[in-house]
Amino acid sequence: MSRRRGGAVASCCLALLFGAALGPLPRAAAEGAVQWEMLTTAGFGDDMTCLAVSHRDPNFVLAGTYNGKIYRTTDGGKTWQEVTVTPYRTLFFGRERQPDPRLEYALGLPGKSPLLQRWLRGKGLHTAGVNLQQLLVKKGDKTVGINWIEYEWADDSRIYVGTSDGLYRSTDRGRSFLRVWQGESGQADRMIYSVASDPFEPRNLMVGTASGLFVSHDRGVTLEKEMNFYIRDSAIYGLFYDPQAKGLLHMAMSGAAMATPDGGKNWITTYWDQWPPRSDVRWISLGPNNVRVLGTFDGIFASFQGGEYGTWSRRGRRFVGEMVSNLLVTKRPEVWYALTDIALWRTTDSGNNWLKVLQLGGGETGRWIEAFENDENQIWLLTNRRVLRVRAEGEEKATLARSPFSRRLLDLPDLWTFWRKTLEYKHVYFRDNQAYRDRAPWAAYLPELSLNASYERGRELRLVRAYPYLMLPFLYHNRLDPQTWRFELMASWDLGRIIFDRRSLPHFGRVEGHLDEERQKLAQQVQRLYGEYRSAAYRLVHAAPASLVEREHNRLRLEEIAAYFDAISGGYWSRVTGGVL
Known part of the structure; x- marks a missing residue:
C-alpha cells in the first residue's frame, strides 16, 4: 500500500488567486488513459505540500499547506473547508x-x-x-508547514499531522487539531517528515523526524527514540506499513532504506548505495506481488522480491540524475506512476518505458500522488497550486451530457496549454525558451567588445634585493618606474548563434527582467480568471440560479472573461471553445 511523504517546501512563486472552496472543475483534455479533474486550487498565498486519503472512505481527503492550514473535503472534492492547524505567529x-x-x-x-x-x-x-x-x-x-497527514486505519476520525513544529492530532475527523508532541532535544526533533499508524495495532505509532525515529505504543501520548545506530540521527522521509503483513514496515531515510518485520523490534537494511544521491531514499511504494519501488535523487529502483537487499535494479533510464519525490504502484503491479517537480509519468511495463501524462511548469511543481486502495481510477494528484483527481475515461462526458450546453466545457483548453498560447502570442516566452531565442543569428557576426584600462603611477625604488641570489649580500641601487597607462581592446564572436532561426526572434534584445515582470502579471491574471470562468460555467450549466437576473449576470461575466482571453491570446480561446455558453 503506497503511503505518503512531506517536506519543507519553498513558498509559492505565483500562487493562484482563486479561493480553495470550489466545486469540481471538469478538465477537457484526457492525459494518458484517464482524465484529470481539477477539484480546487490553492488559496491566495498558499502553497500545498501534502495530501492524504482515508483508508476507509475514498471521498474523505485532506490537503496540507506550508502555512499551517489544511483543506478538508468529505464529498470527493465537491466542497472544501479550511482548517487551521496552527496559525501564523509573529x-x-x-x-x-x-x-x-x-x-x-x-x-x-x-x-x-x-x-x-x-x-x-x-x-x-x-x-x-x-x-x-x-x-x-x-x-x-513563523510559519508551520504541514509535511505529512496520516489516518488511523481502523478509525479515520483520528488523524495525525506531522509539521515543522511537532506532532498534531485530531479526534473529530480533522475539524480541529491539538499539538501532542514537540520533540525531545531541539528543532530537529520538531521537524516531522513522516507518520505511520499500524494497520493491525492502532495504538502503535511511528514518527519520523529530521533527527531519527520515535515510537509510541499509546497513540502518541508518549514517544521513545529508536537508538539503532543507523537510524538515531538520520532524517526519516517516509514510513510505510504493509497492510498485508503484520508488523512489516518499510522506511525511506537519508542514506538508505530499512525495514522491520516485527513492528520495530529489529531492523534490517534493504537498500544502500555508495553514491550519495542514489542512496538518499525519498519514497517507497509497496505494491502487490512483493513489488517494491523507491525514489531517490538519482532515479527509480525496484525490487520484485519484497525489497530484499541485493535485489534492487534501476527502472527508467530517463530519471538518471533526477529526484523522484513520489511514487505509486497500482493494483496492477506493472502499472506505476512517478512524480517529479515538472511532470507526472506512467509506465505499464514495470518501469521499462515511461510516458509523460501530465506536464507541469510555470512555477507549478508536483507534490503528492495517492490512490484509495492503490486503485488507478481513484488517484489524487497534488501540486503546489491545485488538487486534481482521476476519473475513468468517459465518466466525465456522461456526466456533462445532461445538458446540451455542457459539451462546451469539454472544449475548454487546459490551463497550461492556454497559458503557453498566451505567452507566445504576447511574445513573452518562458525562461527556458527565451534563453535561446535571445541569441539572434545575425548577432553572431557582431563582435562582443571589451575595453580594459589600467594605470600605474610612477615609483622610485631605493632598495632592491638581488633575486635569486638570496644568500649573497643585498645589492643597493636606485630605480625609477615611470607612470604608465595600459589599454586593451578585445573582440570576440559567438558563432554558435548562427544555428538559431531568426524568425523565432520577434523581440530580440528585450530585457529579461522586463519579460519576467510581464510573465508574472499574465500568470496571475490568467490563473485567477481561468478558475473563475470554469467555476462559473459549471455552476451555470449544472446548478443554474433560479433568478433570471443572476443567470444573465453570470453569462455577461463569462463573456467579459472570454473577451479578455481572446485579446491576450489572439482569438485562441474562442477558436477552441466556439464562444461563450
Missing part, C-alpha cells in the same frame, strides 16, 4: 507574540520586553512607554 527577539504595538508602546507593559527593560534599567533609563521590541524589532513571521 517573532520578536525569537519569541512568539501576539502583538498590539500601539497599546504596548503607550503602556510599556513590563514583562513583554524583559531583556530590553532590564537593559534600560541597568543604564539608569526610564522604561515607561518604551517597548521597542514590539514596535520596531520584529524578527519575522
Whole structure:
C-alpha cells in the first residue's frame, strides 16, 4: 500500500488567486488513459505540500499547506473547508507574540520586553512607554508547514499531522487539531517528515523526524527514540506499513532504506548505495506481488522480491540524475506512476518505458500522488497550486451530457496549454525558451567588445634585493618606474548563434527582467480568471440560479472573461471553445 511523504517546501512563486472552496472543475483534455479533474486550487498565498486519503472512505481527503492550514473535503472534492492547524505567529527577539504595538508602546507593559527593560534599567533609563521590541524589532513571521497527514486505519476520525513544529492530532475527523508532541532535544526533533499508524495495532505509532525515529505504543501520548545506530540521527522521509503483513514496515531515510518485520523490534537494511544521491531514499511504494519501488535523487529502483537487499535494479533510464519525490504502484503491479517537480509519468511495463501524462511548469511543481486502495481510477494528484483527481475515461462526458450546453466545457483548453498560447502570442516566452531565442543569428557576426584600462603611477625604488641570489649580500641601487597607462581592446564572436532561426526572434534584445515582470502579471491574471470562468460555467450549466437576473449576470461575466482571453491570446480561446455558453 503506497503511503505518503512531506517536506519543507519553498513558498509559492505565483500562487493562484482563486479561493480553495470550489466545486469540481471538469478538465477537457484526457492525459494518458484517464482524465484529470481539477477539484480546487490553492488559496491566495498558499502553497500545498501534502495530501492524504482515508483508508476507509475514498471521498474523505485532506490537503496540507506550508502555512499551517489544511483543506478538508468529505464529498470527493465537491466542497472544501479550511482548517487551521496552527496559525501564523509573529517573532520578536525569537519569541512568539501576539502583538498590539500601539497599546504596548503607550503602556510599556513590563514583562513583554524583559531583556530590553532590564537593559534600560541597568543604564539608569526610564522604561515607561518604551517597548521597542514590539514596535520596531520584529524578527519575522513563523510559519508551520504541514509535511505529512496520516489516518488511523481502523478509525479515520483520528488523524495525525506531522509539521515543522511537532506532532498534531485530531479526534473529530480533522475539524480541529491539538499539538501532542514537540520533540525531545531541539528543532530537529520538531521537524516531522513522516507518520505511520499500524494497520493491525492502532495504538502503535511511528514518527519520523529530521533527527531519527520515535515510537509510541499509546497513540502518541508518549514517544521513545529508536537508538539503532543507523537510524538515531538520520532524517526519516517516509514510513510505510504493509497492510498485508503484520508488523512489516518499510522506511525511506537519508542514506538508505530499512525495514522491520516485527513492528520495530529489529531492523534490517534493504537498500544502500555508495553514491550519495542514489542512496538518499525519498519514497517507497509497496505494491502487490512483493513489488517494491523507491525514489531517490538519482532515479527509480525496484525490487520484485519484497525489497530484499541485493535485489534492487534501476527502472527508467530517463530519471538518471533526477529526484523522484513520489511514487505509486497500482493494483496492477506493472502499472506505476512517478512524480517529479515538472511532470507526472506512467509506465505499464514495470518501469521499462515511461510516458509523460501530465506536464507541469510555470512555477507549478508536483507534490503528492495517492490512490484509495492503490486503485488507478481513484488517484489524487497534488501540486503546489491545485488538487486534481482521476476519473475513468468517459465518466466525465456522461456526466456533462445532461445538458446540451455542457459539451462546451469539454472544449475548454487546459490551463497550461492556454497559458503557453498566451505567452507566445504576447511574445513573452518562458525562461527556458527565451534563453535561446535571445541569441539572434545575425548577432553572431557582431563582435562582443571589451575595453580594459589600467594605470600605474610612477615609483622610485631605493632598495632592491638581488633575486635569486638570496644568500649573497643585498645589492643597493636606485630605480625609477615611470607612470604608465595600459589599454586593451578585445573582440570576440559567438558563432554558435548562427544555428538559431531568426524568425523565432520577434523581440530580440528585450530585457529579461522586463519579460519576467510581464510573465508574472499574465500568470496571475490568467490563473485567477481561468478558475473563475470554469467555476462559473459549471455552476451555470449544472446548478443554474433560479433568478433570471443572476443567470444573465453570470453569462455577461463569462463573456467579459472570454473577451479578455481572446485579446491576450489572439482569438485562441474562442477558436477552441466556439464562444461563450
